[in-house]
Amino acid sequence: MGIEFDDAAASRLIDCGVEVAMTLRASGAPRQSIADAALLDFDGAYSRLFEAARLTESQDRIRLAKALESLVE
Numbered sequence: 001m002g003i004e005f006d007d008a009a010a011s012r013l014i015d016c017g018v019e020v021a022m023t024l025r026a027s028g029a030p031r032q033s034i035a036d037a038a039l040l041d042f043d044g045a046y047s048r049l050f051e052a053a054r055l056t057e058s059q060d061r062i063r064l065a066k067a068l069e070s071l072v073e
Helices: 007-026 028-039 044-072
Strands: none
Touching: 007 028, 007 044, 028 044
């Protein structure tokens, strides 16, 4: 008793992975711009924490996009 491969489900997964990866990559510049504007209102420790969070988000977003692209391949 085996599991039958579902070509249609695989195709939908690929389409979804491509779409999400593209959306993650496309959101980088707008998010950067908004974060830069928000950073003007922060100072001191809050500024450093916000910048660290922004950097982490950016790295995680790119890593997730790459993982999805790898899955699609």
